[in-house]
Amino acid sequence: MNTELLLWSSIAIIVLAGCYNVSLFLLSRRRFRRGRAPREPRLYVFLLACLNEEKVLAESLARITSLPAGNFLALVIDDASDDRTAEIARAADPERVRLLQRKLPNARKGKGAALNAGIRYLREAGLLDGRDPHDVIVCVVDADGRLDAHVVQAVDPYFDNPRTGGTQIGVRMYNRDQGLLARLQDMEFVIYGDIFQSARRYIGSVGMGGNGQFMRLAALESLMGEDGSGPWSDSLTEDLDLGVRLIARGWTNQHCTSAAVSQQAVLDVKRLVRQRSRWFQGHLQSANLVPLIVREVPVRPAVDLLYHLSSPVLILLTSLLPVSFLIAVGGTVAGSIEAGHPLITPMWLIGPYVLSFTAAYAYGWVYSRREQGLGLLRAIALSHVFVIYGYIWFVAGWYGLWRMVTGQRGWLKTART
Amino acid sequence: MYGKPALGTVVPLAGLTAAPRVLPGIPFARGLQEAAGAGFLLYCAVAVALITAKFWYRIRNSGGSR
Numbered sequence A: 001m002n003t004e005l006l007l008w009s010s011i012a013i014i015v016l017a018g019c020y021n022v023s024l025f026l027l028s029r030r031r032f033r034r035g036r037a038p039r040e041p042r043l044y045v046f047l048l049a050c051l052n053e054e055k056v057l058a059e060s061l062a063r064i065t066s067l068p069a070g071n072f073l074a075l076v077i078d079d080a081s082d083d084r085t086a087e088i089a090r091a092a093d094p095e096r097v098r099l100l101q102r103k104l105p106n107a108r109k110g111k112g113a114a115l116n117a118g119i120r121y122l123r124e125a126g127l128l129d130g131r132d133p134h135d136v137i138v139c140v141v142d143a144d145g146r147l148d149a150h151v152v153q154a155v156d157p158y159f160d161n162p163r164t165g166g167t168q169i170g171v172r173m174y175n176r177d178q179g180l181l182a183r184l185q186d187m188e189f190v191i192y193g194d195i196f197q198s199a200r201r202y203i204g205s206v207g208m209g210g211n212g213q214f215m216r217l218a219a220l221e222s223l224m225g226e227d228g229s230g231p232w233s234d235s236l237t238e239d240l241d242l243g244v245r246l247i248a249r250g251w252t253n254q255h256c257t258s259a260a261v262s263q264q265a266v267l268d269v270k271r272l273v274r275q276r277s278r279w280f281q282g283h284l285q286s287a288n289l290v291p292l293i294v295r296e297v298p299v300r301p302a303v304d305l306l307y308h309l310s311s312p313v314l315i316l317l318t319s320l321l322p323v324s325f326l327i328a329v330g331g332t333v334a335g336s337i338e339a340g341h342p343l344i345t346p347m348w349l350i351g352p353y354v355l356s357f358t359a360a361y362a363y364g365w366v367y368s369r370r371e372q373g374l375g376l377l378r379a380i381a382l383s384h385v386f387v388i389y390g391y392i393w394f395v396a397g398w399y400g401l402w403r404m405v406t407g408q409r410g411w412l413k414t415a416r417t
Numbered sequence B: 001m002y003g004k005p006a007l008g009t010v011v012p013l014a015g016l017t018a019a020p021r022v023l024p025g026i027p028f029a030r031g032l033q034e035a036a037g038a039g040f041l042l043y044c045a046v047a048v049a050l051i052t053a054k055f056w057y058r059i060r061n062s063g064g065s066r
Helices: A003-028 A057-065 A085-091 A111-124 A151-160 A182-202 A219-224 A236-249 A269-296 A299-339 A347-370 A376-389 A390-403 B014-019 B028-062
Strands: A042-051 A074-078 A097-102 A136-140 A164-173 A213-216 A252-263
Touching: A003 A182, A003 A299, A003 B028, A042 A057, A042 A111, A042 A151, A057 A074, A057 A085, A057 A097, A074 A111, A085 A097, A085 A111, A097 A111, A111 A236, A136 A151, A136 A219, A151 A213, A151 A252, A164 A182, A164 A219, A164 A236, A182 A252, A182 A347, A182 A376, A182 A390, A182 B014, A213 A219, A213 A236, A236 A252, A236 A269, A236 A299, A269 A299, A269 A390, A269 B028, A299 A347, A299 A390, A299 B028, A347 A376, A347 B028
Parallel strands: A042 A074, A042 A136, A074 A097, A164 A252
Antiparallel strands: A136 A213, A164 A213
């Protein structure tokens, strides 16, 4: 095949990503207007799927039970923990906190299976008796999740629209002051929420996350099988899967920018790569949603969802380019030494800087608006590091692909510290 | 929940297309870039097929709600 065509095609990957990022950045800056409708009193049920969460669960439950909202309860789903998870749940406010203990061999089948068991328990225990499923909102919170105190008040108006199936809130890292890696993860989630998720409200393709995911019970029930299975799938990224299936069923997903859940950032690069490889592998598994999207989702969100679902392929392809660049730079430096004069022109540095780091200025500006104490200049400097941090996906991507090819589908749970 | 920042942050290799082949490592670097380009062409072909199928479904269902 024509060599020049292939070389320019590789550059087209960057152009495509750049155009997409700029478009979503501009879209995210539009003011979002929410429709107003009569308020309905709703029951909020917080689901916490827990596997050995004794280090973080008590704090999360304390936050939930002190929410200034009237009508809510929390269900701790203990997925056969070896530690004091169940004990901590039992010690919490019994009026507000219920415990479902799963036992092996039925337990530890993944987060989706645990959440499904939670929904079944709510029904069987009669906790939802007499409730209209349209007025019951189920919220998935990680065991380390610390919800903003005003979260119910912030999310509730989105459900005034009867078409709203789910609302995702922002995600922050509560330990973001504990080093650069934690700070970069916080930045990553802020940028994802404030740019990409916010823009997708206009496209109709907002995704659901694994933490801070609020869903109308009626919407969840519309995803359940005739045998009562579901609504969550056994995918490693059951949240992504659920969001897409809600859209395919005609529900609208919303993103709430005025409330957030804070979780624990991973403080170790090796564990971070492991976590991201699981997400990557789950994303690859979600390729099975493509026929559903093509058949059921309207064109505009369908195109965006297809791009989103195919991003692992683009990441793997893109990962070849920095390797190529480093080899080329190394070779040219060696050639310069041999030739006795520099063969690298300033364009070798200026071009890649402009193409790679221009986004850092936009990211820095967005982050500085969330993190007022940081200041714009520091945020921009930090976002230069964030650009480099993005390379972690290349490593995680190849690791995730290797796990998929070798048939490893286990739940690589991220350990708490 | 990832990818967009990473995709926008890769160091591109526009300069490599004009780099002399005689330098050590350049043929390999060029090969990597060509592999990425070939993969992207394949990606585009699949994307066009999927979008065509999407429009086919839309036309077929045009009497319906969407």
